[in-house]
Amino acid sequence: MNIFHTKGWPLASQWRHTHAQSHLRQVLAQELCKIREAGTWKEERVITSMQGVDINVQGSHKKLLNFCANNYLGLSSHPRIIKAAEEALRKYGAGLSSVRFICGTQNLHKELEQKIAKFHNREDAILYPSCFDANAGLFEALITKEDAVISDELNHASIIDGIRLCKGKKLRYKHRDMTDLELRLREADGCRMKVVVTDGVFSMDGNVAPLPDIRKLADKYGALMFIDEAHATGFFGNTGRGTEEFFNMTGRVDIINSTLGKALGGASGGYTTGPAELVQFLRQRGRPYLFSNALPPPVVAAGIEALNILMSSSELFERVRANTSHFRQKMSQAGFTVAGENHPICPVMLGDARLANVFADKMLEKGIYVIGFSYPVVPEGKARIRVQLSAAHSKEDIDKAVSAFVEIGQQLNVVD
Incomplete structure (x- = not known):
């Protein structure tokens, strides 16, 4: 029984839309369409597990390696x-x-x-x-x-x-x-x-x-x-x-x-x-x-x-420092441009917004959870995949991510 309906509250389908609200919907629909056409639509992926290196994502039948959380020390699920x-x-x-x-x-x-x-x-x-x-x-x-x-x-x-x-x-x-x-x-x-x-x-x-x-x-x-x-x-x-x-x-x-x-x-x-x-x-x-x-x-x-x-203890920040150096070195050797300094935020620069989103989707298919960043989060023409390293990542995790970057980068003509 819907207690709100029985107490006189209308169901969502019964709300009357004012002319002003209809106009609002029309304006916003046009703006949303522009975002999709520009290739900058941001889809929220639903995580069904704790935050960590290995996560479950709704719609995926396998655990994914997470490389885009701000969980720098791996403490979110410590x-x-x-x-x-x-x-x-x-x-x-x-x-x-x-x-x-x-x-x-x-x-x-x-x-x-x-x-x-x-x-x-x-x-x-x-x-x-x-x-x-x-x-x-x-x-x-x-x-x-x-x-x-x-x-x-x-x-x-x-x-x-x-x-x-x-x-x-x-x-x-x-x-x-x-x-x-x-x-x-x-x-x-x-x-x-x-x-x-x-x-x-x-x-x-x-x-x-x-x-x-x-x-x-x-x-x-x-x-x-x-x-x-x-x-x-x-x-x-x-x-x-x-x-x-x-x-x-x-x-x-x-x-x-x-x-x-x-x-x-x-x-x-x-x-x-x-x-x-x-x-x-x-x-x-x-x-x-x-x-x-x-x-x-x-x-x-x-x-x-x-x-x-x-x-x-210094163990965790020493580990994230080592992981950062390993990832940056491997990606540079593979021909990618990784912006920033020796920090665990590692933006893999791609330039085109649509390319960044396609690249991120293909990484997900390979079991690597990363996100494409584009305007208005970053300036136009500077789209990227922002990889973030954690103390909880192993060297094997990082090598697997780099291998996926290289394979997809070659498919999309980003690297040779």
């Missing part, structure tokens, strides 16, 4: 992470049903914030539902009409949207172009505060922000330096502390935002870490913090355990 989450679920429940300042703060939240600050060698940290929210919460609260924010043109969409929310002067500099950054800093002369904003590692290209050069210019013009470390925290740098460690400049970045949803367990949650006064201010003014439910206890416990694993 036994210690699962155990920590299960124990927290039993002890603390499924969720808080509240925001942090009302009755949504548990000792687990404070423990994780302290551990994040310790991991980054900062004074304090504040949790958000996601790193997207951390970026929205920071700029809107911090940047007033008296201030300026100067952002790399290829920064993540969450940074772009977060900056849109603020009332300050908004300036963009060309990607990793220090000459253009200096021009923008001069343009911001006279502002109360200036903040240079960049991804630490750029997610679509796997390249790294030139932090030493940015720091030099920021100091010259009295600017703060902000980095988003979503694709660096936990596995980049000598001990996984991220981009500033990669450049041997730990502690030189003023504000760091990052995520729990990639290397640190793969669930959800983001954070800001930096000066204690900044964190206190964000607890008072950060809208995504003040108006969103607290992170669920199992997610928080998983984040704590992920940091425990990282801070006790």
Whole structure:
């Protein structure tokens, strides 16, 4: 029995469509048709297993090797992470049903914030539902009409949207172009505060922000330096502390935002870490913090355990580093162009959007799960298959993926 129907609620087929809604459907149908015709349609494949190296996908009768998750350390289904989450679920429940300042703060939240600050060698940290929210919460609260924010043109969409929310002067500099950054800093002369904003590692290209050069210019013009470390925290740098460690400049970045949803367990949650006064201010003014439910206890416990694993052993980030070097070397030898620097984001450049999607579909037939990336996720004419390496991949897994790339690349005249 349909309880909604019996209580007077109409079935979906009985909803009356207004003229305005019919017009909306028509407009959207045309736009969707254009996306399909351009070859940039993004199909969601349904995974029916845990996230990991070997996954089950709806419609496939065999396990697939997964090379496109942000699961850099293989912690998404790690036994210690699962155990920590299960124990927290039993002890603390499924969720808080509240925001942090009302009755949504548990000792687990404070423990994780302290551990994040310790991991980054900062004074304090504040949790958000996601790193997207951390970026929205920071700029809107911090940047007033008296201030300026100067952002790399290829920064993540969450940074772009977060900056849109603020009332300050908004300036963009060309990607990793220090000459253009200096021009923008001069343009911001006279502002109360200036903040240079960049991804630490750029997610679509796997390249790294030139932090030493940015720091030099920021100091010259009295600017703060902000980095988003979503694709660096936990596995980049000598001990996984991220981009500033990669450049041997730990502690030189003023504000760091990052995520729990990639290397640190793969669930959800983001954070800001930096000066204690900044964190206190964000607890008072950060809208995504003040108006969103607290992170669920199992997610928080998983984040704590992920940091425990990282801070006790270098095994996982050493393994992902070795896997990255092996894949990049093999693919280059085969004739593929792999963009970016020595980072586990390995974009295999193909150029044409339709080619990227066809290539990815053929890889799936070979048992390799990868995705074609095209506009608007990446610029037009720069379509690619973004391969992501994990500590959980074996050398045999990587060699199998490279063999499939070579076979299909030859079929599609991408390599000889």
